[in-house]
Amino acid sequence: MSLAISMSKTEIIDSVLNDFSEGYFSLYYENRRRLLLELAKEYDLNRTQVCELIKQYLGGKEAQSPGPEDEGVLTSFYRIERNLRHALKPKYEALFERLNMHPGGLKFLTILRADILSIIAEENIASLRALDSDLKEKLGTWLSPAALELHQITWDDPASLLEKIVAYEAVHPISNLLDLKRRLGVGRRCFGYLHPAIPGEPLIFIEVALLKNVAETIQEVLWDDPPIPESEATCALFYSISSTQPGLAGINLGKFLIKRVITLVKRDMPQISTFATLSPIPGYIQWLLSKLASRSKLAEDDKSQSSADTSGSTFWENLFEPEEEKAIMNISEEFAAGKNGMEVMLNLLTSKNQEWSKSAELLSVLKTPLLRLCARYLLHEKKRGKALDSVANFHLQNGAMVERINWMADKSEKGLHQSAGIMVNYVYRLENIEGYAQSYFSSGNIHASDEIRRYVEVLFFL
Amino acid sequence: MSLAISMSKTEIIDSVLNDFSEGYFSLYYENRRRLLLELAKEYDLNRTQVCELIKQYLGGKEAQSPGPEDEGVLTSFYRIERNLRHALKPKYEALFERLNMHPGGLKFLTILRADILSIIAEENIASLRALDSDLKEKLGTWLSPAALELHQITWDDPASLLEKIVAYEAVHPISNLLDLKRRLGVGRRCFGYLHPAIPGEPLIFIEVALLKNVAETIQEVLWDDPPIPESEATCALFYSISSTQPGLAGINLGKFLIKRVITLVKRDMPQISTFATLSPIPGYIQWLLSKLASRSKLAEDDKSQSSADTSGSTFWENLFEPEEEKAIMNISEEFAAGKNGMEVMLNLLTSKNQEWSKSAELLSVLKTPLLRLCARYLLHEKKRGKALDSVANFHLQNGAMVERINWMADKSEKGLHQSAGIMVNYVYRLENIEGYAQSYFSSGNIHASDEIRRYVEVLFFL
Numbered sequence: 011m012s013l014a015i016s017m018s019k020t021e022i023i024d025s026v027l028n029d030f031s032e033g034y035f036s037l038y039y040e041n042r043r044r045l046l047l048e049l050a051k052e053y054d055l056n057r058t059q060v061c062e063l064i065k066q067y068l069g070g071k072e073a074q075s076p077g078p079e080d081e082g083v084l085t086s087f088y089r090i091e092r093n094l095r096h097a098l099k100p101k102y103e104a105l106f107e108r109l110n111m112h113p114g115g116l117k118f119l120t121i122l123r124a125d126i127l128s129i130i131a132e133e134n135i136a137s138l139r140a141l142d143s144d145l146k147e148k149l150g151t152w153l154s155p156a157a158l159e160l161h162q163i164t165w166d167d168p169a170s171l172l173e174k175i176v177a178y179e180a181v182h183p184i185s186n187l188l189d190l191k192r193r194l195g196v197g198r199r200c201f202g203y204l205h206p207a208i209p210g211e212p213l214i215f216i217e218v219a220l221l222k223n224v225a226e227t228i229q230e231v232l233w234d235d236p237p238i239p240e241s242e243a244t245c246a247l248f249y250s251i252s253s254t255q256p257g258l259a260g261i262n263l264g265k266f267l268i269k270r271v272i273t274l275v276k277r278d279m280p281q282i283s284t285f286a287t288l289s290p291i292p293g294y295i296q297w298l299l300s301k302l303a304s305r306s307k308l309a310e311d312d313k314s315q316s317s318a319d320t321s322g323s324t325f326w327e328n329l330f331e332p333e334e335e336k337a338i339m340n341i342s343e344e345f346a347a348g349k350n351g352m353e354v355m356l357n358l359l360t361s362k363n364q365e366w367s368k369s370a371e372l373l374s375v376l377k378t379p380l381l382r383l384c385a386r387y388l389l390h391e392k393k394r395g396k397a398l399d400s401v402a403n404f405h406l407q408n409g410a411m412v413e414r415i416n417w418m419a420d421k422s423e424k425g426l427h428q429s430a431g432i433m434v435n436y437v438y439r440l441e442n443i444e445g446y447a448q449s450y451f452s453s454g455n456i457h458a459s460d461e462i463r464r465y466v467e468v469l470f471f472l
Numbered sequence: 473m474s475l476a477i478s479m480s481k482t483e484i485i486d487s488v489l490n491d492f493s494e495g496y497f498s499l500y501y502e503n504r505r506r507l508l509l510e511l512a513k514e515y516d517l518n519r520t521q522v523c524e525l526i527k528q529y530l531g532g533k534e535a536q537s538p539g540p541e542d543e544g545v546l547t548s549f550y551r552i553e554r555n556l557r558h559a560l561k562p563k564y565e566a567l568f569e570r571l572n573m574h575p576g577g578l579k580f581l582t583i584l585r586a587d588i589l590s591i592i593a594e595e596n597i598a599s600l601r602a603l604d605s606d607l608k609e610k611l612g613t614w615l616s617p618a619a620l621e622l623h624q625i626t627w628d629d630p631a632s633l634l635e636k637i638v639a640y641e642a643v644h645p646i647s648n649l650l651d652l653k654r655r656l657g658v659g660r661r662c663f664g665y666l667h668p669a670i671p672g673e674p675l676i677f678i679e680v681a682l683l684k685n686v687a688e689t690i691q692e693v694l695w696d697d698p699p700i701p702e703s704e705a706t707c708a709l710f711y712s713i714s715s716t717q718p719g720l721a722g723i724n725l726g727k728f729l730i731k732r733v734i735t736l737v738k739r740d741m742p743q744i745s746t747f748a749t750l751s752p753i754p755g756y757i758q759w760l761l762s763k764l765a766s767r768s769k770l771a772e773d774d775k776s777q778s779s780a781d782t783s784g785s786t787f788w789e790n791l792f793e794p795e796e797e798k799a800i801m802n803i804s805e806e807f808a809a810g811k812n813g814m815e816v817m818l819n820l821l822t823s824k825n826q827e828w829s830k831s832a833e834l835l836s837v838l839k840t841p842l843l844r845l846c847a848r849y850l851l852h853e854k855k856r857g858k859a860l861d862s863v864a865n866f867h868l869q870n871g872a873m874v875e876r877i878n879w880m881a882d883k884s885e886k887g888l889h890q891s892a893g894i895m896v897n898y899v900y901r902l903e904n905i906e907g908y909a910q911s912y913f914s915s916g917n918i919h920a921s922d923e924i925r926r927y928v929e930v931l932f933f934l
Contacts (some may be wrong), residue, residue, distance in 0.1 A: 027907065055553065064526055077485055084598035090516065092602065098553065110616050111728075136546035140554065148613075154572050156669035205620040206668055266573075364844040444487065 027108060031118045042125050052069040054100040055401070060282045063094040083366050088290060102141060106148050116207040119149065120257030127259060146260055153205060153213070155266035160274065163200040163215060165191055174211050178254040181290060182232060182422075183450075189232075193217055197237025199246075201271050203263055214263045216271060217250040220279075224286045224435050225249070226416040228271065228425070231288060245284040246275050265408040285438040286413060289418065293431040294387050299359060305329055306352035328352070333381045334463035341375055355379070364426040366419075377417055384415055385465035388434065395454040402434075406450045409443030411457035415465075489570060494579045504587055512599040515563040525556040562604060568610050579670040581611065582719030591722060599733055610721055615675070615720070616668060617728035622736065625662040627653055636673050637662070640716040643752060644694060644884075651694075655679055659699025661708075663733050665725055676725045678733060679712040682741075686713070686748045686897050688878040690887070693750060707746040708737050720932075727870040734900060747900040748875060753891040754881065755861045756849050761821060768814035788870060790814070796841040807834055817841070826888040840893050841878055845925035846877055850896060850918075857916040864896075868912045871905030872898035873919035877927075 037045065047250060052187070055230045067090050109115035126142045176184045179226065194200055202212025219231050220243035224367070231249050248271075251264050272285050328335065330351045338351040345366070348354035358366045358376070366372045375466050389412065391398040397406055406412075410433060419433035442457075449455040499507065529552050571577035588604045591597070625637060638646045646652050656662055659682045664674025681693050682705035693711050710733075713726050734747050767789065786850040790797065790813070797813040807828070810816035820828045820838070828834045851874065853860040859868055868874075874896060881887070881895035904919070 061530075064530070068523075068526070081596055084603070088598050088602040091560065092605065095557070098557040098560060107613060109611065111618060114619050116616075116618060134543055136543050139547070140550040143554065151569060151572065151610075152613065152616065152619075153615065154578075154669065156573060156575050156578060157614075157667065159668055170540050205619065282911055311756050426644065 011285060019286055024112065027115065029235075030059075031109075031114065034118070034122070039125075044131055046122070046126055046129065047135070047138060047140070048100050049134070050141040050413065053102045053105070054137065054140070054248060056097060056101070059097045060094070061099050063090060066090050067094055072121055080166060082212075100141070100144055103144060103148070104330070106145060110152055110207075112147070113207075116152065116448060117389060118207070119145065120208075120255045123149065123257035123259075124255070132165065141398045149258060150261045153261060153263065155263060156269075158203040158263070158266070159203050159204055159215070159437055160270050161204050161212065163194065163202050163212070165194045168210070171210055171212070174254060175202075175215060177234045178252050179217075179250060180252040181250040182387065186253070195237070197221075197240055197243070199271075199275070201274075203267050211254060211260060213251045214256055216248055216252075216264070216267055218248055219247045219274070219392065221247050222281070222438075224284060224414070225288050226414075226435075227419040228288060228433060229421065240279070241266075242283070243279070244281060245286060246272075246279075246282050248285070248287040261408070262404070264404060266286065268408055269443070271442060276440070287405060287410070287434075287436045287438075288416075288419070289401050289405065289434050289436055290349065290425065291384065291399055291432060291434055292401055293433065294429040295359060295427065296397065297387055297391060298315075298383060299356065301350070302352045302356040304440075306348075306350060309350055309352065329383060330355075330379055331382075334382075337375045338379070341372065345369060345372055359430070364423070367421070367426050376430075380432065381415055381417060382465045384432050384434075385462050388412055388415070389458055389462070389466055392454060396450075397456060402436075402456075405436040407447060408438070409445075409447035409450075410438045411442070411446060412462055413437040413459045413461065483656075483692075486574065488576065489574045493571075493576065496580070496584070505591055508588055508591065508603070509597070511564050511598060512569075512597070512603040516568070516599065516602070518559060519564055521559045522556070523875065525552060525559050528552050529556055531844070538869050562603070562606055564851070565606060565610070568607060570615055572669075572754075575669075578614065578667070579673075581607065582670075582717045583720075585611065585716070585719035589718065605803070611720060611721045613726065615723060617725060620665040620667055620675070620725070622672065622727070622729070622732050623666050625664050625666050625674070626655065627656045629769065630672070631673070633672055636716060637664075637677060640677075640714050641679075642714040643689060643712040657699070659683075659702055659705070661733075661737070663729065663736075665729050673716060675720060676715045676729055677718055678710055678726070678729055680733065680737070681709045681711055683709050684708045686746060688876075688877070688895075688897075689881040690750060690895060691881075691883065702741070703743070705741070706743060707748060708741075710747070710749040724866070724869070726866060730735065730870055731905070732790060734902060735777075738902070747902075749867060749872070749896075749898045749899055749900075750878075750881070751867065751896050752887065753846065753850065753861055753862050753894060753896055754863055755823060756846055756891040756894065757889065759849055759853060759860065760845060761818065763791060764814045764818040764821075768810075768812060768818060771812055773813065779900075791845060792817075792841055796844075799837045800841070801838055803834065807831060821892070826885070829883070830890050835880070835909060837893075842894065843877055843879060844927045846891070846894050846896075849926050850874055850877070851920055851924070851928050854916060859911075859918060864898075864918075866914075867898040868918055869909060870900070870905075871909035871912075872900045873904070873908060874922065874924055875899040875921045881908050 034042065034045065048451050106119060109119050123142065126138060126145070130138055130142060134314065163171065165172075172190065173274050176190055184193065186472050192198065199220070200215060200219040201218070202215035203259075204212055219225065220238070220240050221231075222238060222242060222244060224245050225247055228249065248268065251267070253259075253263070273287075276280055309328070328351070330338065336350040338346075338354050339353065346354045346358055348357050355376070360374065366376065388397065388399060389401050397403040402412070414435045416435070417430045419430055420429070425431050425433070437459075446455075446457050496504065496507070517730055518534075545885060552865060568581060571581050585604065585607050588600060588607070592601055593605060624632065627634075628784065633883040638652055646655070652661065661680040663680070663683070664677035666674055681687065682700070682702050683693075684700060684706060686707050687709050688692050690711065698858050702860065710730065711730070715721075715726070737744055771790070791811045792800065800808075800813040800816050803816065808816045808820055810819050817838070820834065828838065850859065850861060850864050864874070876897045878897070880893045882891070887893050887895070899921075908917075908919050911919075
């Protein structure tokens with residue numbers, strides 16, 4: 011096996027690369043781990059050579075200050091720089107490059123990276139993380155969107171391809187063949203990106219519904235309504251986008267896919283004027299629960315420490331408005347308990363089987379605060395200047411705006427668990443995509459409709 | 473324009489990249505040259521940052537010797553290494569990477585590189601050569617053969633594609649539509665490599681004739697014989713391979729193309745057992761003339777200096793065997809003049825309109841020495857350990873062997889001028905391709921048939 015790696019220094023031998031990938035597939039997790047660790051540690055840099063070149067580099071720089079006139083001196087200077095650049099390339103890069111050239115090699119590399127990601131998710135191994143970041147960078151340039159083929163997936167496609175769609179649909183699982191057929195039938199579209207080196211398997215695919223209006227709930231898209239005649243549609247709704255390759259995590263192909271699909275649909279169906287999504291908010295409840303837990307605790311500490319001091323100058327902030335707090339505290343004890351609104355909410359949201367979602371009383375009490383806090387989560391909660399929610403961040407960096415949030419839009423167990431059943435519509439306006447993407451990229455600006463902005467303004471007036 | 477380059481530091485803006493390439497196309501040579509020079513000089517490295525990181529790197533290395541145990545220290549060490557690697561990447565790489573992602577960008581980059589190559593062919597500019605080597609490396613990994621589509625070019629292809637075949641055929645120019653149609657008809661094949669990001673235009677294509685025997689002359693392939701029924705063919709003859717993109721010079725796609733075509737033809741037509749080329753020898757006469765000129769001069773100098781010393785211990789070597797020399801000196805004065813065989817030959821080969829090739833007498837006298845010296849040129853003349861002849865080097869590095877040289881195989885003006893009308897058959901044997909390629913790569917071994925080897929052995933016995 012290590013012979014196969016060191017081979018990478020000489021000419022490509024197809025059979026060696028084949029043996030290597032076949033050998034790798036035959037290994038179990040523990041041996042793959044050992045192999046990858048050896049690759050990361052024994053085949054990174056020749057550090058002696060790097061230091062030698064650094065000495066030459068510094069020597070070369072001193073010998074001639076930046077008077078870039080003598081082409082001979084410059085030539086040798088560029089040569090040292092180039093050699094240093096090459097010496098700083100880990101040796102395993104050569105193996106990656108050879109595999110990329112090799113039939114089946116790109117697919118193999120994505121599998122390799124998927125394994126690496128699952129190892130570093132469990133163990134913090136610096137050398138393996140360095141290898142991963144190198145491989146990710148390489149994969150990113152090799153999977154240039156300009157080289158990807160946009161393919162409309164239909165019921166006429168090979169079963170081997172459709173089977174992949176069923177297996178990889180990550181947002182709204184496909185329950186049976188009928189479900190799949192409907193998603194590929196009248197009033198629906200499904201587009202995938204195929205790479206010539208990974209045939210028969212889209213790297214990423216998107217599902218589209220052609221509708222009269224931007225849908226508010228996923229139920230109406232997936233189940234309730236029969237499709238309308240396509241000629242009557244004015245809206246293309248992206249209701250699911252799924253990546254099929256765990257080994258391509260962090261490489262954003264979706265952005266290009268969405269842009270190309272918009273251009274294509276617009277060309278084929280000029281009557282379509284709205285391009286929107288109906289998207290999950292995967293991080294909302296997790297964020298809310300942690301906020302509720304910490305604030306509720308602070309509130310109690312604060313009360314017990316200085317019960318005399320009733321002014322508002324406390325460190326903790328009540329997540330609720332007074333009206334909301336009152337309504338929550340009035341919930342009949344049959345359903346809820348807690349010393350304050352936040353504790354009550356925390357208990358409700360963490361109760362077994364999402365019981366709260368089955369009571370009309372609770373739904374009406376919780377609707378207002380959950381929607382308002384959801385708007386706040388989407389528009390104001392950030393991490394390193396970007397939206398905290400991963401799906402929000404994805405669409406915002408692609409140039410979308412936050413249009414509307416919808417109550418009880420996904421009543422599936424997953425939907426209730428992730429986002430209390432709330433879903434969001436992001437809207438793509440062709441004329442704004444580049445500008446919005448740019449301003450989000452450079453300064454974290456989140457563009458949003460007036461409607462959704464109104465939820466949050468209330469908060470600021472408090 | 474410089475705005476368009478510096479843009480590369482932020483998010484991709486399609487319109488800026490479009491403006492950049494359109495702006496570039498509108499420039500004349502001199503302004504393109506200025507733009508490329510500015511790109512090469514002003515957008516290469518941030519050398520202050522490189523020096524800063526080098527200091528950190530050396531500091532980091534001293535602080536902890538290679539006891540790679542503490543993951544925290546290692547992490548920061550890998551980070552510095554990675555930063556240094558990134559800092560050593562010229563800034564223009566970012567522009568190249570963005571263009572690669574951009575529709576039409578890859579094609580644009582090949583045009584950019586073609587311009588760069590024509591500038592550095594005239595002027596030795598170190599910074600531009602550094603830029604070229606960087607771009608070449610990038611293009612090499614982006615044009616992975618695994619991502620290229622093998623397409624059989626037929627008379628049913630769009631005229632816009634066939635037009636490119638006519639325009640780019642570099643070996644045996646296509647004279648008219650009938651000629652093209654024949655090359656795509658019965659008993660012929662033409663295969664091209666298409667890249668998804670450069671649609672409608674093969675990057676490289678190869679022309680194949682299905683024959684009973686390995687052809688000895690290009691005339692019989694292109695003109696003389698009507699094609700045989702394909703079922704009777706036992707040999708696939710590669711008679712032309714042409715690259716369409718000057719900007720991809722030095723990136724060997726032909727190797728992968730030949731291998732895939734062999735596999736494909738073998739699968740479709742199992743009766744084909746021989747895969748051979750009929751190839752030009754573009755450097756033969758140029759090499760021979762310079763040898764003749766220098767040796768002939770040495771011979772004369774030597775004679776005049778020491779006419780008494782008749783021993784063989786001279787520095788110069790007669791390129792001819794005694795029999796050949798005698799025959800050449802006996803050529804009637806009507807045709808030739810010169811103090812020795814080498815001078816006569818030199819005069820003949822440089823005579824106007826290749827007159828020598830029209831005389832039966834001269835052809836019979838010159839045949840033996842020209843074939844023998846050609847074998848010597850192909851098998852023994854090297855540059856940096858590789859065959860001096862560029863076409864020979866190409867096929868040898870792909871794993872072929874030198875099989876046979878053919879007299880008067882290309883009587884076109886170009887053929888007579890380049891190689892005195894001699895052509896060579898290289899043979900690819902599937903079972904040897906990898907081994908031969910490997911031994912040529914590692915030690916410069918040139919595999920050749922006994923027949924051609926016999927020409928050269930005579931030389932060694934002298």
